[in-house]
Amino acid sequence: MRRTGYIWKRSVFAVVTIFAAVSFNFVLFRVLPGSAITRISRVPNASPSMKKALAEQFGLDKSMWDQYWLYLKNLFTGNWGISYSNRQPVIENLAVAFGNTLPVVSIGTIVAIILGILVGVHSAVRRGTFADHFSTNLAVLFYAFPTQFLGMMLLIFFAGVLPAAGTHDPFAFNQTPWESFLDYSKHMILPVLTLVLTLYAENALIVRSSMLETLGEDYILTARAKGLSRRKIIRDYAMRNALLPIVTMVALALGAIVSGAILIEVIFSWPGIGRALYDAVLQRDYPMLQGGFLIITVVVVLLNYLADLAYYKLDPRVVD
Amino acid sequence: MTSSTAGSDVPALEISNLNVWFGTSHRSSKGQESHAVKALNLKVMPGERVGLVGESGCGKTTTILSAMGLLPSTASVSGEVLLNGVDIISGGESGMASHRWREIAMVFQGAMSAFNPVKTIGWQIIEALRIHNVVGEKQSTSRAIELLGLVGLKPNVLDLYPHQLSGGMKQRAMIAMAIACEPKVLLADEPTTALDVVIQDQILNLLTSLTEELNLALVLVTHDLGVVAQSCDRAAVMLGGQIVEEGAIEKLWKNPSHEYTRKLFNSTPDLASALEKRKSSGSEKKATLLEVRDLSVKYENSHPTTDSRKLAVDGVNFDVRAGELVALVGESGCGKTTTVQAIMGMVDIQAGEIRVSGEDTVRLRPSARKQLRRSMQLIYQDPYEALDVRFRVKDTVEEPLVIHGIGGNRASRLQLIIEALEEVGLTPASAFLNRFPHELSGGQRQRVAIAASIVLRPKVLLADEPVSMLDVTLRSGVLDLLDRLRSAHDMGILMVTHDLSTAIEHADRILVMRDGKIEEEGTSNAILNSPRSSYTRLLLDSVPSPNPDSKRGLVQKNLVS
Structure with a gap:
């Protein structure tokens, strides 16, 4: 009820x-x-x-x-006005841009969450070992990097090896859909990598401390006394409880992901929402700005809503 | 599996020459180890109940955790733990795993947090059954219901989450889970410490009857000799990692050979001797310091589903006179702490009057309230939380003087601080002035907290469970201090406590509170010897006496014979 x-x-x-x-x-x-x-x-x-x-x-x-x-x-x-800069309907501009941002941000976020959980759980379980010190210090290092700096560094290191700008090779002609998809994916690697590296570190550090706290709880002792295997204890008891605060953290971090996406899309000339907003600011394209902010607001609210629902599903104590 | 036949002389659990060292963490360069358990021997026969008694830090919990191989990796263990003659700790973690829960199970202290909060009780009991393959998948639910029935819980508990159960129900469910695989040995670590006295009585009865029905060997770890005396056959008294005395509980009670055992028994609250221990108190009637009339307080965060008409404190009346110690007794959640907070003006009251020395305090302006605070001080339950860890003792005691602008200059304030510290028994005061809280014992911390209260020379002292966090041997010292303060300075003291025997031993009058109302009021003598309310009688009956022959022990023997 x-x-x-x-x-x-x-x-x-x-x-x-x-x-x-x-x-x-x-x-x-x-x-x-x-x-x-x-x-x-x-x-x-x-x-x-x-x-x-x-x-x-x-x-x-x-x-x-x-x-x-x-x-x-x-x-x-769907009548969101006409862009000042390219005279196209705002909603069409934004639909294209959103279509480009979605795969980068969602893949980047999901990979960063999974990687963060794996690294964090691993360090917590092996607390105090070399592996723990190494991965924790590495995470602190990546956490400290500003997004734009990390993006620039990756750009310098991988320019020539991986495509560094845009979504498609401008000199490629008559690509089949499959070739086009591969080309697109290749262009996505650097932006996604930048996003993953900036996000995973924070997740890993939070998961680690949350896991350490949970591993000290009485029910972990109960589980060990019950004779459960180490794997089962970590999965059903420690992780299951340690991940509860992570859900909230990820939801709160979503706003930051959007701003991170602006920096990343500008650095890698990725024609997504962030890039569109950046250009709109430069050109004082008010209808585009209005529409772009609206989309970001709605996305952040929706994702927070999903996080609330997930929390509800995961934690039976959530009532009030 | 060889099952031990009744009357066999193989102990269900035998701990021999157990030593436990805790290494300081590898980061510290000192590398020193603390010897937590020293050459400990303990035998428990099938169906026998043995109490392992001692104060905090004596190594009793470490002992039983090592018997299940549950110590953290910083501990090193030597010695043997034999279950039916088989050493179970020599095989390390992997060798231990198959014995856990099937042969030796445990009930933990924190009934509140011993269950995984995100899984149902049923899930967790069935997990224990399935992991050891004691029943098939299909029978597991019916077996779990059967187990719940054994501990007096209804089948619907199966689908509930831990937070939906009360403390007592949770501990019952925990016991159901512990006996799920029909172990030979049950270790119970302070199983009733967090519970109210009536519930404690029920849980102890349950454990006693289960050991008899299932021929279970029980090791009951507790700091409370009363609990052991009422539920165990034998007891081992631990001090500093060693068993200093062991024997039948009657023998220990009547004829303790070790000084520490005698001290423990003497400091354990006992209704029978509570009145004899009382210091005579003046019967003359003095001025009323604190008057509470028709006090009502609403629940602070009342949930929409709770009955909004229900009050946390509901029409409470009482007085505290000068030089009088009044005890407010009741179970957790009865409203006793809320009453104290209302008197201090820390919660808004719904209705009623509170007068200190005849002055109405409810509708005071902030400046007048500050003046009031000077004449009324509070002592908190937890001396570990009540002191600011970055304040030296003298800063803690000086702060109220500065706030109220007393003492003029540093030197005269220092004089007042030294007087207060010596008053609470921290002598010589100079040895304590510059210490930090972590350099003090629990009892000393509580004394510092009291010093910080009495340095203002308040008329009324409100003490919220002032000794419940302290070891028994330290309690009487703090309580005697309160006794002395009220007689020496004519202070009126209102002491909140859940412990009826402490109240009877130290208070002039006792107020028994239940569900926000005063159920009964009377002198200690009247409450003990002629309680009018059935609830007071229930409370009195539930207090475990350290005398194994008293009350329930007698009832049980009558039942057996």
Whole structure:
């Protein structure tokens, strides 16, 4: 009873957060000084009738609430405006960019989580050994690297061996879909590697300390006394409990992944959301910025929502 | 498997010449080792219950952990642990694994955290059954239900998670899991320490009857001689890693040969002798210092599902007079600590009045409240947490003086600090002034905490379980100190405790609290000898006496014969 209440609460919370972000996006640009009409009718001495016509054309003569309603309607029907820089619909630009970011960030994050868990568990179980010191110090080293620095270093080391920019070889013609896929994957290696190295280290350090704490719990002693095998104790008792805080940590880190993606995509000229935002800032492409931020907000909220649900599934104590 | 026949002279568990050293961690350059258990010998026959008694740090837990090979890798062990004549620790971890739980099982101290919190009780009991292949897959659920029935739990517990059980139920479930593979030996490490006295009584009864039914050898590790006296046949008293005395519990009680055994028995709370031990207290009526009228406090984080009308403290009335020690007794969750917090103004109250020296304290302005704090001080339960680890003793005691602007200059404050320290028995004070908390024992820490309270010369002292974290031999010292303070300075002391025998020995009046209400109020004598409420009687009956012949022991013998 109370558990379904939890899901409800989290769902409502996620929807409300997204709605608040959407509304904030609307308000933000309307509280800026100056009116859109005077900016558009930049001709000197624009006649009042011309201003009125412009206001009618853009719906700016309507009340704030009507405009808000219109904004929401456009948002849900996919009318996100036209990019200033390439005159294409924002939603189409962003769809392409999102399609490029998704594989890099998701593969990078998933590999980093798995690698972080493996390394962290391994070090915790072998606490105090050379292997533990080595992997812990290595993780601290990678954790300390700024993303852009690590990206640059990889770029310098692997330039020539691996493709360093874009998604496809600009000189390749008539690629079959399979060749195209291979080419794309090859271009993905360096950006993904950069993301993995910056993320795994943090995960490994958190998993290690969480595991060490869990291994000192009484139920680990119970499990050993029960005669369970070492593997079973580590899997069902230690890891199962140690990973609970990791779920929250990963969810909280998602915002940072997005900003990391901006740096990585700029360094490797990867045409994803981060890169699109970077260009939009440089060119003051407001509709693109608005749309890009919206997508990032929604993604972060959704992933946090998923983390909440995962936590609910993993920890029977979650009720309140 | 050879099963030991009844009356066989092969001990179920025999520990011989056990030595345990703890190496300091390899990082430290000192490389010194501490000898935690020294040449220990212990025999337990099938069906026999042996208590292993001692204070914290005496090596009793280390002993039974080493019997199961559960010590951390920093420990080195020598000696033999024989189960039915077979040495089980010589084979190392791998040789040990097959004996664990099948022949020797354990119930741990932390009933709260001994279960994996993310798996159901059923899952964990069935895991124990399946891992040792004692029943087939299909019968495992019915066997688990049967085990729960043995310890008095309903089958629905199978599907519950540990956090959904009370402390007593959890410990029952733990015992069910421990006997799942029908072991010959059960080790119980402080199985009732975290439980309320009524529940403790039930768990001890359960362990006693199970050992008889299953011919189980039980080693009961505890700091509480009362627990041993009420549930064991024999006891071994440990001090500094060694067994200093061993024998039938009656013999130890009547005729202890070792000085330490005598000391332990004397400091163990005992209802029968509690009144005799009392120091005579003045019966003259003095001024009322603390008046509590119709005090009600709501639950702080009341959950939507809990009954919102239910109060943590519900219409409580009592007085504390000058020079009087009043004990507030009750089980955990009865509202006794909330009452103290309400008096201190640390929680908001729902209704009622609290007066200190006739002055209403509930609706005070912050500045007046500061003045009030000076006349009313609190002593906390845990002396390890109550002191700031970075403060020297003199800083801890000086801080309240500085806050309240007492003593003018450094030198006169130092004089007050020295007086306070000597008052609480830390003499010579100069030896303690510059020490840090980690350089003090538990009893000394609690004395420092008390010194920091009395340095302000408060009229009222509120003591929240002041001795429950201390070893028994240290308790009486701290309690005697409280006794002395109230008679010497006419302080009124309100002492919160779960321990009825401590209350009877030291308090003038006792308030028995239950579910937020005062169930019964009376002098120690009246509470002990003519309790009116059935709940008070239940509490009295549940207190384990260190005298093996008293109460329950007699009842049991009558049942047996």
